[in-house]
Amino acid sequence: MRIFTILIITVVLAFADGESIVKYAAVIFRHGDRTPVEPYPTDPWKNESLWPVRFGQLTNLGIRQHYALGGMLRKRYSMLISEKFDPQEVYVRSTDVDRTLMSAQANLAGMYPPSGDAIWNPNLMWRPIPIHTLPETEDEVLAMKRNCDTYNVKKKAYINTDEYKTRLSKFQGLMNLLTLYTGKKIEDYEDINEIYNTLLVESIHDFTLPKWAQLLYPDKLRGPSCYSFTTATATPIMARLMTGPLLKEIVGKMNTVITKENPNPLKLSIYSGHDFTIGNVLNAMGLYDGNCPVYTATIFFELMQEKSTMNYYVQMVYRNSTGTAEPYILDIPDCGQMCPFDRFVELYSNLVDVDWHTECRYQIPWLTEALFALEMLVLFFLLYTLYYMRVRAGEESKRRSQPVYTIPIKEDNNNLV
Structure with missing residues (x-):
């Protein structure tokens, strides 16, 4: 009996020694449920008065979705962050769009329900928390919409390749039908995705779709719509210029924790963005599975430290569900589920080594020489x-x-x- 007890203790200790703890996390999520951004010209539901809020705005459903996600984040990182909001621990950034700003607010309300002296109004169990943003045209990090001459040239070259044109031509019949029925010229994957998203929102809110739409949505539209999330980061240089600034920032925060440059390093970064944000990051890193990012889709970057060796690893987790489904660990290409930090940086050096402002000043070779x-x-x-x-x-x-x-x-x- 004594030997058996010692054996059990030994096994427990062995597993305990192999445990890892989260030292820093970066969370990128999509906003919650919204109304259509821009209904198509022949849309029977294009009258804004038919909707609970104006077009492109977060709905009550979207607020509830992010409040629930905030509660999940609180449980996941209860050992990492304090119960009360601490600006030295947590930094929140959003794109400069109403629905992403409101999603971040709802999410933080779920993460930080006030208690004790944090309650400033007993009739309102909510506390304001700072959210940082920049105009989209000045934001290359999260909105990914700041002008980059080099990127524009590279994307134009990509969409003129035979490979791109040949694949897109397979959907020419579908695009012709959509052009005919929607009254809007449909020319590429992004255009198809806009129609798909509008029909998705209308179906979620129980609006009856036109007969033509019922024949095409969702099955005929889902494939090319979800493929649209690969086109912005289709080549290494496009991926570098589109997602490099955000990934460089995240890796930089991880490195600060590891090197202990700051005695009080940041513990959690939260980024409130769009399906475009999620798709770009996943595809640039070779992790996109071809499924459109749904409302509240979330990517977790977690810097883990193994207790026994004190080595640092990166774990990436993904949640592509608005329900109660648990997030799942991703297999990082050529590295696995627990990727050593140095190896992670090496694998994605094309992205994190970007010098965005310098590289975006595109120069034509012969013009440079002249x-x-x-x-x-x-x-x-x-x-x-x-x-x-x-x-x-x-x-x-x-x-x-x-x-x-x-x-x-x-x-x-x-x-x-």
């Missing part, structure tokens, strides 16, 4: 001008330093008038 030659010509002209001016100045100085001889003129009074 500009360099012009700069050299201007420099030569300036140097020659300076040299010439110095030579002339030296000659003038020399001339002035020589004695001046004058010939005396004898006055002739006889010549005076």
Whole structure:
């Protein structure tokens, strides 16, 4: 009996030694349920008065979805963050869009139900928490919409490839039908996805779809719609410029924890974005499974430290459900479910090493050479001008330093008038 007890204790300790704890986490989620952003021209439900809130806004369902997700995050990270909000522990950022800002607010309400002296109004169990944002046109990190000349050139080149055109041509018949029935020109995957999303929202809110839509939605539209989330990060350089700034920021926060540069490092970063955000990150990292990111779809980046070795690992978790389904651990390509931090950084160096502002200043190769030659010509002209001016100045100085001889003129009074 004694030997058996010792054996049990040994096994328990062995498992305990192998445990890992979360030292930092970055959470990226999509907003909750919303109304259609822009109904198509022939949409029978395009009258905004038929909807509970204005177009593109978060609904009560969306608020409840994110409040529930916030409660789940509280349970998941109860050992990482304090019960009361601490700005040194948690940083929240959202795109500058009403539905993402409101989703973040609802999520935080679920994460931080006030208690004790955090209750400022007993009739309102809610406490304001700061959410940071930037205008979308200035935000390359989360909105991913800041202009990048290099990216624009690379994407244009990509959509003109035979591979892209050949694949898209398979849906030409579908796009023709959608153009006919919606009254809107449908030309690519993004256009198909816009119609798919509108029909999805209308079906969620129990609006009867037109007969043509019932024949096409969801089965005929789902494939090309979900494929649209691969096109923005289709090539390594496109993925680098689109998602690099966000992943660089997350990896940088992890590195701060590991190196202990800051005695009070951030513990949790929360990013409130869109399906576009989720799809871009997953596809850029080789983790996209082809399914459209649903409302509240969430990616978890977790920096884990193994208790026995004190080594650091990255664990990625995904939740693509608005229900109670638990998130599942992702297999990081060529690394597995628990990827050593250094290996993780090495695998995704193409993304995290980005120098976005420098790389986005696109220069045409021949133009770069021409500009360099012009700069050299201007420099030569300036140097020659300076040299010439110095030579002339030296000659003038020399001339002035020589004695001046004058010939005396004898006055002739006889010549005076």
